[in-house]
Amino acid sequence: QKEVEQNSGPLSVPEGAIASLNCTYSDRGSQSFFWYRQYSGKSPELIMSIYSNGDKEDGRFTAQLNKASQYVSLLIRDSQPSDSATYLCAVITAGKSTFGDGTTLTVKP
Amino acid sequence: EAGVAQSPRYKIIEKRQSVAFWCNPISGHATLYWYQQILGQGPKLLIQFQNNGVVDDSQLPKDRFSAERLKGVDSTLKIQPAKLEDSAVYLCASSSRVLDEQYFGPGTRLTVT
Numbered sequence: 001q002k003e004v005e006q007n008s009g010p011l012s013v014p015e016g017a018i019a020s021l022n023c024t025y026s027d028r029g030s031q032s033f034f035w036y037r038q039y040s041g042k043s044p045e046l047i048m049s050i051y052s053n054g055d056k057e058d059g060r061f062t063a064q065l066n067k068a069s070q071y072v073s074l075l076i077r078d079s080q081p082s083d084s085a086t087y088l089c090a091v092i093t094a095g096k097s098t099f100g101d102g103t104t105l106t107v108k109p
Numbered sequence: 110e111a112g113v114a115q116s117p118r119y120k121i122i123e124k125r126q127s128v129a130f131w132c133n134p135i136s137g138h139a140t141l142y143w144y145q146q147i148l149g150q151g152p153k154l155l156i157q158f159q160n161n162g163v164v165d166d167s168q169l170p171k172d173r174f175s176a177e178r179l180k181g182v183d184s185t186l187k188i189q190p191a192k193l194e195d196s197a198v199y200l201c202a203s204s205s206r207v208l209d210e211q212y213f214g215p216g217t218r219l220t221v222t
Binding site: 004031032034042043044045046049051088090092095096097098099100101102 | 149200
């Protein structure tokens with residue numbers, strides 16, 4: 001079992017729809033959770049961080065963390081073509097950083 | 110505030126040659142990471158420094174890869190000798206503390222022929 005797992009996709013949604021991205025992790029002791037966006041040929045850029053159970057909203061993005069079920073999700077509302085990218089989930093466990101392999105999102109105009 | 114700087118941006122070498130990458134983190138960031146990202150995969154942690162000490166290097170192929178962080182600021186990652194499978198993007202990231210958000214540099218794309 002991978003330490004951090006994401007659906008590889010690709011995930012395709014129409015413009016204006018809600019995109020839902022999911023991530024599960026294996027270690028109950030994981031402490032910090034992040035979502036990064038990576039455009040093709042570019043380096044990852046931070047979208048959201050979340051540290052405690054519940055929802056955290058930032059503009060069109062909402063991160064949800066459920067430590068009991070060991071998953072973290074990212075919702076993108078009013079998806080735009082510019083949101084088309086690979087979304088990486090990252091988890092810090094005992095000070096060590098682990099990334100999933102990402103989910104590729106395509107938003108169709 | 111200046112971001113994470115890396116150089117070179119691109120490098121092409123033949124197998125068995127050596128190569129070095131340089132990283133300058135965001136000012137004041139104590140934690141520095143080197144990742145290897147192969148096409149289609151997520152970044153894989155190679156080594157993590159806290160100031161100038163190594164926190165984790167469990168996935169660093171120590172027979173060919175080495176890294177150092179002098180004076181707790183700049184860092185270099187070296188590969189000697191390179192293999193074809195080392196072709197990847199090498200990303201440097203830094204964070205204020207271990208549990209905090211990481212900020213990435215532009216990366217170095219290495220091609221080994």
